[in-house]
Amino acid sequence: MDIHAVARLARVSIATVSRTINRVPTVNPRLAKQVWEAIRELNYFPNTQARALVSGRSRLLGLIVSEITNPFFPELIQGFEEVAVESGYEVLIGSTNYEAERMQRCIRRMMERNADGVAVMTFGIEQPLLDQLADRKIPLVFVDVAPDRPEISVLKVDYSHGIRQGVQHLAALGHREIAFVTGPLRLHSAHSRLEAFEEALEECGIPLDKRFVLEGDHTMEGGMAAAEQMLAQKKLPTAVMCSNDMLAIGVLHTLSRAGLRVPADISIIGFDDIRMAEMMIPPLTSIQMSRAELARAAVGALRAHVEKTSPQREYPIDTRLVVRQSTDFPKGTMEHLRKAKAEA
Amino acid sequence: MDIHAVARLARVSIATVSRTINRVPTVNPRLAKQVWEAIRELNYFPNTQARALVSGRSRLLGLIVSEITNPFFPELIQGFEEVAVESGYEVLIGSTNYEAERMQRCIRRMMERNADGVAVMTFGIEQPLLDQLADRKIPLVFVDVAPDRPEISVLKVDYSHGIRQGVQHLAALGHREIAFVTGPLRLHSAHSRLEAFEEALEECGIPLDKRFVLEGDHTMEGGMAAAEQMLAQKKLPTAVMCSNDMLAIGVLHTLSRAGLRVPADISIIGFDDIRMAEMMIPPLTSIQMSRAELARAAVGALRAHVEKTSPQREYPIDTRLVVRQSTDFPKGTMEHLRKAKAEA
DNA sequence: CCGGTTGCGGTAAACATTTACCGGGAACCG
């Protein structure tokens, strides 16, 4: 079953069939209709490998993530897949598990399969490896930072906006002792979040207490460890912001286990707003970084490069606060007492 | 950069290069070494599309899941990808979102891309659509049930074993009033789980109370609805088993919100043992169905078909209880009182 | 009515690889 069969049935040449399929506008509509009918009748579809071989384009987009089990990523993948398929592309997934060697192999796979473009959403670039892709002039998309090359775009996430909203939200509730659990600081994104927090704090006129800044690792275990550290200190903050939701969940766990009630005794804000955040008890207030938006921008950028339709260097991504039930007035304030009385 | 370049550098013919790459044993080892060196020096790798075109094999495996955002699936995908890549295959992901139309398009994509085999892990087959794949004699893998064809294998999940362990665990703790929140009963897997529960109950000599069987939909919202229903009834069970973890999380939510403590007032057991189960407060006792095992079996089955190495019709998958902290003695029993006293 | 221009259809080359088949060379045996 190939293009010849269609041509025969439609009583046209294979060139006409090909042109019809590829929507070349000069094809006689009457013949085009015949061709489409033949295609339908034979249930024909073009051989992708042959098309890719001759056209040099695979219609495959690579998506490299750090860890598919971190719930942030599946949501990203889903969005990416959806948008890509919509635009007629297929998605090749690679997960690095934070290992350079696996990243290496992912890249190799992308090159072997001839991906038209690759989105690297590991939130931490491995410069030397990626040069292989860049050298082949394969369009690339990164998050936050990227080498400066014409075939590379960056999704610039505006961490400040959401984090400022979060800090203002806490400040408005009356919090003055706010802790921050960072991600691994070698990650650019984790670093930016901490910086944004410090700036927002200053804007709100709240002094930064260095003891309230703890380094985590973007996992639940990291959050638990950070919370343990907090509990070990003399003075407890009245609110905790976390560099991502997994940390926040870990913190929530350890604090609950220690007998503290959230948000009555201590408020918690996460980051990313993964779906799990909504499912915690209490549902987590978090700062949303839309996976759908990231995915859409990433595919859009790659398409712009591949299809040569004015690709941009930077694509802005917004963040915003989503208030749920893990934040409340600090314990012992007038508002807190009034509310407690009202509930009693 | 093609096979000719390698041949030129290695001073052999392109046939020798091809044979070397494909590990044909008759190649002179000295020449083979020259070829490998040339390949390394040029950083050459074969063009996948050309290989696929001529050999008729794409080294692409399809994986169709129902919903990538349901945390069960990413873990499955990760395992699948890992095993597939290990065996030299790439993975094409499709998610149906439970929509027949999207399933249709997934299948079409798999056919267009010439997938060597497809694993359909939606836990509910859409018979008519899949005939398209079966008609093309593409190897397929299903879960639980599948049409009886030589190129199709089934992963037979032994729901009974894990569920029996769960019921026995509850019975041993002293529970007699055990509720079950089912999945959507049109899903074969949900049906099997309910059946296994009923059998296990009978084995333990516990009578089945029809009012304690509630239909959910494998989402958190479904679990919350089921818990509401439970709370509305006069008599509350002392333990709840759920057809999957998302339901259990929903139940946990609603019960907590209603002021019930888990496990002190009521015990909960989930199913699947997704990673999130461990992260709940309290960590959820659950019945594990190993994603890694499912993935390994699925890829193994597909490879066996593709590579014609004795494929089997059925591959057994085991389930087992993982006890965490959402199960305890029922409230008011001697053990419960003794424990409560000891804790006080 | 004739010539030119436009527009559409067909043919063939190119894409990079695999693999069957053929031919040549070397080695061993008579």
Place this chain on the structure above:
DNA sequence: CGGTTCCCGGTAAATGTTTACCGCAACCGG
């Protein structure tokens, strides 16, 4: 030393599509 056999390497065909180029036909205008 010559012949036969075996083994390995090279050549060429085939895979299914795209696309450039050529040629033909039709229509319109002069």
